[in-house]
Amino acid sequence: MHNDIEYVLFTEEQIKTRVREMGAEITRRYAGEEPLFVGVLKGSFVFMADLVRCVDLKCSVDFMAVSSYGSGTTSSGQVRINKDLGHDIEGKHVVIVEDILDSGTTLHYLLKYLANRGPASLAVYTLLDKPERRKKEVKTEMSGFTIPDAFVVGYGLDYDEKYRNLPYIGVLKPEVYGK
Numbered sequence: 001m002h003n004d005i006e007y008v009l010f011t012e013e014q015i016k017t018r019v020r021e022m023g024a025e026i027t028r029r030y031a032g033e034e035p036l037f038v039g040v041l042k043g044s045f046v047f048m049a050d051l052v053r054c055v056d057l058k059c060s061v062d063f064m065a066v067s068s069y070g071s072g073t074t075s076s077g078q079v080r081i082n083k084d085l086g087h088d089i090e091g092k093h094v095v096i097v098e099d100i101l102d103s104g105t106t107l108h109y110l111l112k113y114l115a116n117r118g119p120a121s122l123a124v125y126t127l128l129d130k131p132e133r134r135k136k137e138v139k140t141e142m143s144g145f146t147i148p149d150a151f152v153v154g155y156g157l158d159y160d161e162k163y164r165n166l167p168y169i170g171v172l173k174p175e176v177y178g179k
Contacts, residue, residue, distance in 0.1 A: 038085065107124060125141055
């Protein structure tokens with residue numbers, strides 16, 4: 001598995017440090033509130049678990065499964081909701097936790113979809129931001145790291161459901177995904 005990685009982009013320690021910083025920022029921003037964290041599955045589950053442990057507030061968590069990729073390496077442009085929220089978000093401060101902001105297609109759709117449910121606020125916190133690939137503009141409150149246009153895996157991010165368990169974020173060798 002590690003042999004499939006061309007190079008490590010962010011080490012486990014770099015990720016931990018940045019996630020702690022993001023958690024501290026969320027704690028400051030939502031002081032006195034009880035935000036609902038919404039993880040976008042599957043990629044966000046590792047990041048979200050670490051992030052909420054760095055937030056010093058009462059909070060709730062929920063998950064959505066939203067996809068525009070299938071098993072490919074680029075967005076299909078068609079967004080599907082495979083699992084919706086179990087919480088009513090009306091009047092709540094909703095913190096959307098995403099692994100990577102790439103084309104923006106999925107998050108753009110998701111923000112419009114959730115805004116119709118009357119939350120007090122909607123904010124996006126994403127671990128990775130890949131602005132070179134943006135097709136739809138999406139405002140984020142905070143991104144952990146800005147990355148180049150490379151195919152990355154690890155720390156929850158996958159290729160064909162593999163590599164999510166890597167403790168670091170690495171660039172996958174092109175021969176692995178047949179570029």
